[in-house]
Amino acid sequence: MKTYVQAGENITLTTEAAVASGQLVKIGAITGVAQGKAAAGDPVTLIRRGVFELPKTSAQAWTVGAKIYLAAAGDVVTTVASGNSLVGVALEAADDPSEIGIVLLDGGVR
DSSP: OTTOOOOOSEEEEEOSSOBOTTOEEEETTEEEEESSOBOTTSEEEEEOEEEEEEEBOTTOOBOTTOEEEEOTTSSOEESOOTTSEEEEEESSOBOSSOSEEEEEEEOOOO
16 A cells, blocks of 8 residues: 555654653653653654553542543653543553553553
């Protein structure tokens, strides 16, 4: 097909800030997990689909299938929708308190 460019599961974009390997990153409306570390202004490959262990708001209990959002501050994921960006769903239940949640990223652009 002449119009096909790439699968889009992993994409390389220029970072707006320094990122660590494994960090959930938002660039514009695109979110993904950084495949490696990158300095601000450098390219980084984002993995947009898959299951990841991500830092969560500790004082939340999760149920399987709960919608998961990247907090506006960008450092944790949460079940709170207001002001945050939807990134996927909880693949496993998580206790309150707990520091890590298992998240299925769906590759959506929001």
